[in-house]
Amino acid sequence: MIKVGIVGGTGYTGVELMRLLARHGAAQLSAITSRKEAGMAVADLFPSLRGHVDLQFRDPADAGLDRCDVVFFATPNGIAMQEAESLLAAGVKVIDLAADFRLEEVAEWEKWYGMSHASPRLVAEAVYGLPEVNRERIRNARLIANPGCYPTAVQLGLLPLLEAGVVDPTSLIADCKSGVSGAGRKAEVHTLFPEAADNFKAYGVPGHRHLPEIRQGLGRVAGRPVGLTFVPHLTPLIRGIHATLYARLERDIDLQELFERRYASEHFVDVLPAGSHPETRAVRGANVCRIAVHRPQGGDTVVVLSVIDNLVKGAAGQAVQNMNLLFGLPETQGLDGVPLLP
Incomplete structure (x- = not known):
């Protein structure tokens, strides 16, 4: 044990x-x-x-x-x-x-x-603990830097596009929403029920701490610095992150096939059928990222929808996934629970 x-x-x-x-x-x-x-x-x-x-x-x-x-x-x-x-x-x-x-x-x-x-x-x-990118390095590490919740949702959503070199890496947009548990269990006025319930607001627009982490990860994949506008929002949810991601397509490609191929062997990334709209409740309590990719009106803008539970795939679940890799265990051990609904 x-x-x-x-x-x-x-x-x-x-x-x-x-x-x-x-x-x-x-x-x-x-x-x-x-x-x-x-x-x-x-x-x-x-x-x-x-x-x-x-x-x-x-x-x-x-x-x-x-x-x-x-x-x-x-x-x-x-x-x-x-x-x-x-x-x-x-x-x-x-x-x-x-x-x-x-x-x-x-x-x-x-x-x-x-x-x-x-x-x-x-x-x-330290090895950055995003298994879908650094799996082999994680296996041999002593010290793991578990990714942040927003960075997990954003990177998993944009990685296939940047790896394939099919979008402009200088004009990426991440429009993200998080549940209140992302702020932690400490007592703060803005997370009190009367403040957070029936309310929706952006924050950290001039610069959020997760911005350099996201840029670092995406830049490593793109092979060059990326231009990213990242706007987080606080929503009246307990759990969940919804990242709506925008990128400018530079060449024609079957986006659905690209995402399905990239994540075909990834147990904890689920690429939904074409035309889908993932919901935060579909990942509640589970160590999974659900993704859908769209190309509205067949234009040159790619829209990726990426949802995770911020406390599981965005934190504790991903940490256990990393532990499994460190100790040579099946990556899914202890993490095969079904999402909670309602």
Whole structure:
């Protein structure tokens, strides 16, 4: 059994990790940390885990994380970079669900995240954990930078077009909507029910932290810097991301066949039949990205619709997918649940 530790087990990604790992079959939850809730039973804070997770939250200092095989950081930005080096030295694999190791350029990271990087040496070693692109590198990694939720939906939607070189990479548009859980479990006015319900708004238009991550990933595939306009929106949903992506077609091609061929062997990317419109509820609770590609009126604009559950394929599920790759397990292990409806 793989001994698993989770640092920061009281947030939405932490509890989602516990939900997935509790039924994984090859993973044993050994330590769940929280300084604030140390000593409290996990099931007392999260009753949904009663009968599935029989552990107490522990202070990170005495949780025995160095005795784990893998440690997930479900923490705010800036935490994993302070603790990853000592765990790696102890032979522990690390999967960071925050952004500490996602950007290749340390100066760029410090600009967007507003703090000095505590472990710049590890940035070059970290492997970006998008399995549909980096599967073989992930298998041999010690440190995984789990992608962000918006970057996952956007990159999976645009990758086939850029890999095939059939669109203008300088004029991409990502118009994205997210459920409120994407903001985390912390108390903030804009995520209170009276603020978020019956409301719809854009945010981060001048620049969102996920923008450089998306540009980095797409640029690597395109072989050149990309021009991307990324506009996120907050919707009155609990879970889900819907990315509507626009690109200018530069040569005629069967788009449906292109996407089906690219993702034919990818268990967690589902290319829907031509003319489809994927919905966020069709991926709720599941580690899958559903995609539909359109060419309105047969013109030169490609519209890609990409939907994921931001807490699963956009966070905890993708992290477990990466763990499976790290330990030579079937990639689907613990992740074959059917989406929830309604």
